[in-house]
Amino acid sequence: MFGQANVLAQGQAEFPPGVGDFYLPSILPWGAENSFWFTKITAMVWIAVGVLIIYFLASYRKPQLVPTKKQWLAESIYGFVRNNIAVDMIGHQGVRFAPYFTTLFCFVLLTNAFAIIPFFQISPNSHIAFPAFLAVISYVLFIWVGIRHHGFGKFFKNSLVPPAPWFILPILIPIEFASTFLFRPFTLAVRLFANMFAGHMILLVFTLGGFAMLNANAWLAPVSVLSWLMTVALTFLEFLVICLQAYVFTVLTASYVQGALADEH
Amino acid sequence: MYFLAAPEGGESTHNPIIPVWQEIVVGGIAFIVLAFVLMKFVFPRMEQTFQARVDAIEGGIKRAEAAQAEANQLLEQYRAQLAEARTDAAKIRDDARADAEGIRQDILAKAREESDRIIAAGKEQLAAERATIVRELRTEVGTIAVDLASRIVGESLADEARRKGTVDRFLSGLESAGAR
Numbered sequence: 001m002f003g004q005a006n007v008l009a010q011g012q013a014e015f016p017p018g019v020g021d022f023y024l025p026s027i028l029p030w031g032a033e034n035s036f037w038f039t040k041i042t043a044m045v046w047i048a049v050g051v052l053i054i055y056f057l058a059s060y061r062k063p064q065l066v067p068t069k070k071q072w073l074a075e076s077i078y079g080f081v082r083n084n085i086a087v088d089m090i091g092h093q094g095v096r097f098a099p100y101f102t103t104l105f106c107f108v109l110l111t112n113a114f115a116i117i118p119f120f121q122i123s124p125n126s127h128i129a130f131p132a133f134l135a136v137i138s139y140v141l142f143i144w145v146g147i148r149h150h151g152f153g154k155f156f157k158n159s160l161v162p163p164a165p166w167f168i169l170p171i172l173i174p175i176e177f178a179s180t181f182l183f184r185p186f187t188l189a190v191r192l193f194a195n196m197f198a199g200h201m202i203l204l205v206f207t208l209g210g211f212a213m214l215n216a217n218a219w220l221a222p223v224s225v226l227s228w229l230m231t232v233a234l235t236f237l238e239f240l241v242i243c244l245q246a247y248v249f250t251v252l253t254a255s256y257v258q259g260a261l262a263d264e265h
Numbered sequence: 266m267y268f269l270a271a272p273e274g275g276e277s278t279h280n281p282i283i284p285v286w287q288e289i290v291v292g293g294i295a296f297i298v299l300a301f302v303l304m305k306f307v308f309p310r311m312e313q314t315f316q317a318r319v320d321a322i323e324g325g326i327k328r329a330e331a332a333q334a335e336a337n338q339l340l341e342q343y344r345a346q347l348a349e350a351r352t353d354a355a356k357i358r359d360d361a362r363a364d365a366e367g368i369r370q371d372i373l374a375k376a377r378e379e380s381d382r383i384i385a386a387g388k389e390q391l392a393a394e395r396a397t398i399v400r401e402l403r404t405e406v407g408t409i410a411v412d413l414a415s416r417i418v419g420e421s422l423a424d425e426a427r428r429k430g431t432v433d434r435f436l437s438g439l440e441s442a443g444a445r
Binding site: 019020022023036037041042045046048049052053056057060063064065067074075078079095098099100102103106107124126127128129130132133134137190193197 | 296302
């Protein structure tokens with residue numbers, strides 16, 4: 001990241017930014033291209049995991065009936081996902097999924113938030129590997145829950161055969177199959193990935209664009225300032241997207257689980 | 266995947282929609298560690314705390330209800346006792362009043378009796394004294410009269426016993442005349 005800052009200061013950042021800007025050089029081994037085991041991205045994932053574990057363990061070390069401020073805050077996060085997502089979407093049964101949903105929500109929210117936290121400034125979720133993994137878990141989860149609840153045959157019958165006249169079924173069944181079992185994990189992963197990717201790209205465009213104009217012509221300095229102000233404004237927008245996408249990912253997972261548990265189609 | 270690893274003049278060409286498998290492995294392990302710790306050590310304890318809180322509140326309400334019921338029962342009991350005590354007191358008062366009346370009547374009757382007795386005794390005594398006095402007077406008057414008559418008439422008459430009867434008859438005549 002300091003390398004990037006130096007590059008910016010020297011005015012050598014290329015404009016426009018491209019996909020290559022998302023694939024930073026490796027940390028270990030230092031500076032290696034195409035070595036992905038230990039990069040800024042994976043380091044941020046480990047930091048997110050560490051921060052969340054330490055935060056929750058520390059604030060819930062000695063739970064009390066009358067909560068302290070720290071305990072209350074940690075409980076509010078869990079309570080929000082538990083009551084406003086799990087129980088609202090799934091009903092009473094949703095309580096047993098609340099721990100996973102909360103883990104998912106916190107992880108996505110924090111890794112998303114790295115997009116606008118100074119010195120991190122890129123979200124791991126702008127690499128599709130992480131959203132894809134989470135989407136696969138959601139996919140496996142709702143199918144597994146459905147099969148356990150209904151049994152194998154009844155679950156697939158519920159999922160694939162809508163209550164419709166028999167002559168439409170040949171059209172509907174492939175559509176249902178595709179939308180439920182093919183597109184769901186894909187859309188789930190791509191929605192999060194694309195939002196974070198685009199957010200980072202937009203911030204890059206306005207930040208680097210400011211430098212590019214300043215370097216091209218000193219008279220364009222006011223426009224550069226405007227460009228950087230736009231960066232600030234878009235950071236606020238990015239904050240909204242960060243929270244919204246974390247919420248949407250969790251809600252959609254809950255919705256798939258709810259669909260798998262539902263008795264009727 | 267070969268094009269991911271294909272360097273092109275120091276710049277690698279990446280396809281952002283193809284996941285990097287190393288990142289999947291790292292992200293997967295990291296997320297599973299996170300999920301394991303939070304789902305095993307944190308959220309179940311939160312759920313327990315919520316349950317304990319619900320129990321505490323419901324238990325408190327239940328205890329309060331029990332205490333309320335007990336208080337109501339005690340109140341009823343005290344009211345009943347109070348009513349009973351009032352009835353008893355009224356009865357005792359009535360009894361006392363009746364007793365007092367009876368005692369008063371008794372005392373009055375006794376006093377009346379006593380006074381009657383005293384009056385009767387007084388009257389009897391009076392009568393006895395009067396009779397004594399009368400008797401003494403009669404003797405004395407008779408003696409005096411005889412003495413007087415003897416002095417007037419002479420001593421001859423003094424020994425004559427018959428004269429006594431005459432004096433008595435005379436006095437009885439006097440008495441009956443005085444009583445009339």
